[in-house]
Amino acid sequence: MTATEPVFSVRDLWKVFGPKADRIPGNAEYAALSAEELRARTGCTAAVRDVSFDVHKGEVFVVMGLSGSGKSTLVRCLTRLIEPTSGQLAMDGEDVIAMDKNRLRELRRHRAAMVFQHFGLLPHRSVLDNVAYGLEIQGMPRAERRAKAARVAALVGLEGLEERRPGQLSGGQQQRVGLARALAVDPQVLLFDEPFSALDPLIRRDMQEEVIRLHREEGRTMVFITHDLNEALRLGDRIALMRDGGIVQLGTPEEIVANPADDYVRDFVRDVPREQVISVRRAMRPARDGESGSGVALKPDTLVSDAIEAVARSGDYCRVVEDGRTLGVVGYEELLAVVAGLDDDAEPKEVAAV
Numbered sequence: 560m561t562a563t564e565p566v567f568s569v570r571d572l573w574k575v576f577g578p579k580a581d582r583i584p585g586n587a588e589y590a591a592l593s594a595e596e597l598r599a600r601t602g603c604t605a606a607v608r609d610v611s612f613d614v615h616k617g618e619v620f621v622v623m624g625l626s627g628s629g630k631s632t633l634v635r636c637l638t639r640l641i642e643p644t645s646g647q648l649a650m651d652g653e654d655v656i657a658m659d660k661n662r663l664r665e666l667r668r669h670r671a672a673m674v675f676q677h678f679g680l681l682p683h684r685s686v687l688d689n690v691a692y693g694l695e696i697q698g699m700p701r702a703e704r705r706a707k708a709a710r711v712a713a714l715v716g717l718e719g720l721e722e723r724r725p726g727q728l729s730g731g732q733q734q735r736v737g738l739a740r741a742l743a744v745d746p747q748v749l750l751f752d753e754p755f756s757a758l759d760p761l762i763r764r765d766m767q768e769e770v771i772r773l774h775r776e777e778g779r780t781m782v783f784i785t786h787d788l789n790e791a792l793r794l795g796d797r798i799a800l801m802r803d804g805g806i807v808q809l810g811t812p813e814e815i816v817a818n819p820a821d822d823y824v825r826d827f828v829r830d831v832p833r834e835q836v837i838s839v840r841r842a843m844r845p846a847r848d849g850e851s852g853s854g855v856a857l858k859p860d861t862l863v864s865d866a867i868e869a870v871a872r873s874g875d876y877c878r879v880v881e882d883g884r885t886l887g888v889v890g891y892e893e894l895l896a897v898v899a900g901l902d903d904d905a906e907p908k909e910v911a912a913v
């Protein structure tokens with residue numbers, strides 16, 4: 560395995576539910592049909608429809624889309640909890656489709672751990688034994704697995720609750736147990752299927768912070784499903800936006816908000832506070848004569864919201880500087896254009912007729 564090998568590599572992946580599902584992938588006639596037409600004509604649902612992407616090592620890869628768009632099916636295909644209908648799938652360069660039962664079991668126990676919305680905790684076991692469950696399945700001796708479980712429980716804020724039963728915990732605490740159980744096996748990648756959707760907004764926010772912290776501290780690769788755009792923008796290094804089984808856009812939060820691939824995506828991101836996602840790299844204009852030598856310097860990834868403050872403090876434009884080089888400048892005009900959404904090149908600007 561090389562350092563640049565993706566954790567997951569997915570090519571032309573299909574999952575079709577229904578009679579004679581095999582006939583759907585690769586058939587040009589069926590490919591032209593909408594999800595509804597396909598269902599009417601064949602009785603089949605293409606839950607995942609010709610999807611290709613890589614998950615890079617160390618990133619949070621978010622799969623976002625409305626309910627029924629194929630998110631859960633796609634992520635379950637990664638470890639073949641659902642068997643793909645066709646396509647290629649590799650983990651660390653190893654062909655997952657070709658794996659036998661033993662190798663697959665090994666993958667699910669050690670290499671990829673899943674965190675679900677409904678925590679799937681064992682009600683009659685203590686928190687500690689729930690956290691240790693995956694280690695028990697791996698065959699780790701009791702004392703050793705309980706010691707490891709205690710460390711991981713503390714890591715996610717469950718200290719002092721180790722001997723409680725799941726029924727004696729709040730929803731947020733139960734989800735911490737689910738998270739700890741997944742972390743305990745020290746998997747190379749964590750897969751989250753809408754883990755926080757059932758939680759109250761404040762607790763949900765706490766859990767998102769927890770994920771961000773874990774990611775920052777451990778650099779663990781994560782695939783995170785959500786139908787919530789704000790959650791996707793907050794957590795994702797990259798976001799794959801799904802619709803009817805296909806990926807309509809794959810990019811960084813900034814790319815998706817600044818350059819929606821089509822009207823569907825544009826509509827999806829309409830209410831996002833753009834200045835909190837878009838950076839000055841996109842907002843800047845070329846420096847004019849004399850401007851590149853003076854003025855406050857900002858890094859290219861400075862958010863527009865922060866740049867507005869910097870410009871307010873300096874009372875003038877700021878320079879966008881990388882490696883000592885001035886890439887461009889931003890002043891109020893450029894920054895407010897982002898806030899107002901007037902920077903979207905893909906969308907023709909309307910000129911008021913007089």
Ligand SMILES: Nc1ncnc2c1ncn2[C@@H]1O[C@H](COP(=O)(O)OP(=O)(O)O)[C@@H](O)[C@H]1O
Binds near residue numbers: 604605625626627630
């Ligand atoms: N076992 C199944 N049999 C038939 N259809 C299914 C099955 N599982 C999911 N589907 C269908 O596949 C589509 C995608 O479902 P799912 O992956 O659960 O979407 P999401 O997680 O985005 O809500 C939906 O139309 C759903 O009804």
Ligand SMILES: [Mg+2]
Binds near residue numbers: 630631632
């Ligand atoms: Mg789902």
